[in-house]
Amino acid sequence: MQAYLDLKSVLSCLPRISKCAAVLALCGTAHAFAASALPTVTAGKLTIGADLTYPPYDYMEGAAPAGFDPAFMTKLAGHLKLQPGFVDTRFANLILGVNASRFDVIASALYVTPERARQIDFVPYLKTGGSLLALSHSGFAPKKPEDLCGKRVSSIKGASWIPKLNDVSKQDCIPAGRGAIDVREFETSPEAAQAVLAHAVDAQFEDSAVAQMTVNKLAGRVTITSTTQLYPVVIGLGVKKGNDALLGQLKSAFASMKQAGEYQALLKQYNVGEPTDDDIARALGAASN
Template sequence: MKSTRLVAALLMSAALALGATAHGARAADADALKVATDATFPPMEYTENGARAGFDVDLMNALAHAMGKEVQWTDIDFKGLVPGLVAHRFDIAISAIYITPERAQVVDFTEPYYAGGLVALVKTDSPIKTLADLNGKKVSVQVGTKSVNFLQAHYPQVQRVEVEKNQEMFDLVGVGRADAAVTGKPAAYQFARTRTGFRVLDEQLTTEKYGIAVRKDEPQLRDALNRALEKIKADGTYAAIVKKWFSSK
């Protein structure tokens, strides 16, 4: 009987411990912002020495701090960000996402947090001098980005070469399999600064604004992020992050 009571007591203790652990995990989850990104787009988001880095990463961490939260990151291909958000795989997507009418029909966005736009990157010795020179050329773009539809609509004579990753676009230009890459301004200038033999055309294709995406059924989360953005702009944190990543621009 004594051993039976001992076993029962041990089982009860284990159950209580497991319950406490589960409660603790739920509490930790409640204090975490579940955020997804495609960390392949320097200087906005990328991996360095096995850790995420970049403007968006620093910004999201600052916003979370202002909200009294932690960040629980998920890495996903860019084309999966909006579908994954809608499917409740995570609650926030930040990955140099342009605010577009098409995306705004599916998800909500915070107030814009940075201005960018589409630009064309070519090799230094390329004969391409203006945007008009892109017509008839092979231009690499990343699937799921605005570059694809924009070129299709405005530069129908361009031969689009669609790739999965941002780095692949630049690699194709480097080896001559594409004449240009059309991508976001920050990434193009970052690449041209850190690799010899490339330049960005002076004229932009578009001027766009980046936003943080949330589900349409989470207006309170969108509003909380907007309040946090106002807070870090007021206390100088935002300016410090911009200076860190774009001081040479």
């Protein structure tokens, strides 16, 4: 008799169980739909603009994108339930590309500056700085930007430190009669390094992590001459202004990566740091007002 009553109780619950299951299924479908319905260039895909000539952040390894940004964005896209796809774009054209909706987000070691923050929205995710490189045993070992007065300096085109070097040139070098800093811009970092090797320039200004990789790759033919990080900066993902839905989802996915420990593992692997709130506020400057 007791067994009959238990069975009867179970049977009486089935309609409610089925209803709950249906609701749960509907919620799961709604979540999947919300992810796939994000305002992306291609439905179900996160299209990422990156300059894939910039190791260790962004480069090609065989036929596949590699480096910090591709690893980071692949995990981020997974949390969004979107398929990641990379568009190789030279650095100077990244902001133009995202604003023209050629891709959804920039992930390419893009420094956060007030000027750029007036053009795009940022999701800050890294902190780094700059270094100076020169030929080993050349006798020229600049430690700081002021040491570049009267010298030729190579840089990747469109880099955020170029206006700063021009300011040093105008405010320090020329008034002191030491000659202007002659900044020469190149499409890629390897081309800027090649200019040093070819004696076409006296030094190269480069991101610190990239500079260390350049030294390793060139087997000591160039050396890092600066002793501290120059112009410490925050790096951010870039999103077209007005695309608030995608911006919010990227921030949520980033928080999920932190909670899962995935972000911290990448920081350790690539020897880079996480920016503080104060770092981010300083980087945004007047654009945060």
